[in-house]
Amino acid sequence: MKKQKAKAIIVGGSIAGVSCAKALTCAGWDVVVIEKSRAPTTASPTGAGLGLDTLSQKIIQSWLPHPEPFYKVTLPLPIDQNRATDGEKKVNWVLTRDENLNFRVAHWTDLHALLYNTLPREIFLWGHQYISFCISEDKTSVKVKAKDLQTNEIIEVEGDLLVAADGACSSIRQSFLPDTKLRYSGYCAWRGVLEYSGKNLDTMMGFRKAYPDLGRCLYMELAPGTHSTLCELMYERLNWIWYINQPEPQLKVIPLS
Ligand SMILES: Cc1cc2nc3c(=O)[nH]c(=O)nc-3n(C[C@H](O)[C@H](O)[C@H](O)COP(=O)(O)OP(=O)(O)OC[C@H]3O[C@@H](n4cnc5c(N)ncnc54)[C@H](O)[C@@H]3O)c2cc1C
Incomplete structure (x- = not known):
């Protein structure tokens, strides 16, 4: 008798969700992904340039039939440089420079699409919001309730593992x-991606002058009360994050309906 496959219920279909789905599928599990967004995202509200260390690179490549698509969406990032800036004197100096970073960097959307496209479409429940879970008395299974955001219908999914x-x-x-x-x-922090292909050329010339290793370096600039990071992404895009030290803002908590 063929043993029934174990089933995982993954809540969240972003980078962590698709990565878990891929790892578990490769390990022979049945998988269902519950994601509240209506469709596969083409842009991420959180995160843009994702740095991948050597282990992440190895794992992702092991999930792909060919290595080329991985190299098409990631740029090597061999250098990590931290610089301090004195804004008043308008000078900066190098604090640390590591030429053995061995990272690669991908745009969130490209990496998500790369992983998502290797997974069967039918495992994704788009437009479904996780509501609650309960564990069976013998602790061998878990039942998850989710709401179809279009119809308001509540569905139940049963599995062996909740991620x-x-x-x-x-x-x-x-x-x-x-x-x-x-x-x-x-x-x-504020972050953004500057797409400069065919436009913003003067701005890019200025950037390349100030950051001569753009395209292979993860720059971190430090100044009193602020710091920023900068690196180039594939397909003529520049990823930046700008951090300002400030007291904790009061965030609005939106309760699950
Ligand atoms: C402002 C900001 C900027 C960032 N910039 C960078 C960056 O430039 N580079 C970088 O490497 N990292 C960055 N990060 C960190 C990066 O976003 C996270 O490390 C990464 O997104 C985490 O991925 P994740 O899959 O764990 O979670 P998320 O990307 O947050 O995904 C969670 C998923 O779960 C879904 N979800 C949540 N609740 C439910 C529910 N009840 N039911 C169904 N689905 C649900 C959401 O819709 C979402 O798709 C940034 C984070 C923030 C907040």
């Missing part, structure tokens, strides 16, 4: 670890 890939504010983690609170890092 909380629902992000930094995970409601599943809150059920398991109610006392674990997020800790404020001390700064707020």
Whole structure:
């Protein structure tokens, strides 16, 4: 008799969700992904340039039939440089420079699409919001309730494993670890991607003059009360994040309906 496959329920279809789905599928599991977004995202509200260390690169490549698509969407990042800036004197100096970083960097959307396209479409329940879970008395299975956001219908999915890939504010983690609170890092950050293909050429010339290793270096600039990171992505895009130290802002908590 063929043994029935174990089934995992993954909540969240972002980078962590698709990565878990891929790892578990490769290990022979049945997988269902519950994701509240209506469709596969073409842009991420969080994160843009994702740095991949050597282990991540190895794992992702092991999931792909050919290595080329991975190299098409990632740029090598061999250098990591930290620079300090004195804004008043308008000078900066190198604090550290590591030429053995061995990272590659991908745009969130490209990496997500790369992994998503290797998975069967039917495992994804788009437009479904996770509501709650309960564990069977003998602790061998888990039942998850989710709401179809289009019809408001509540569905139940049963499985052997529940994976909380629902992000930094995970409601599943809150059920398991109610006392674990997020800790404020001390700064707020803005991020963006500048697409410069055929445009913004003067700006890019200025950038290349100020950052001569763009295209192979992860730059970190540090100044009193602020820091920023900068690196180039494939297909003529520049990824930046700008951090400002400030007291913790009061964030609105949107309750699950
Ligand atoms: C402002 C900001 C900028 C960032 N910039 C960068 C960057 O430039 N580079 C970088 O490497 N990292 C960056 N990060 C960190 C990066 O976003 C995270 O490391 C990465 O997105 C985490 O991926 P994830 O899959 O764990 O979670 P997320 O990307 O947060 O995905 C969680 C998923 O779960 C879904 N979900 C949540 N609740 C439910 C529910 N109840 N039911 C169904 N689905 C649900 C969400 O819709 C979402 O798709 C940034 C983070 C923030 C907040």
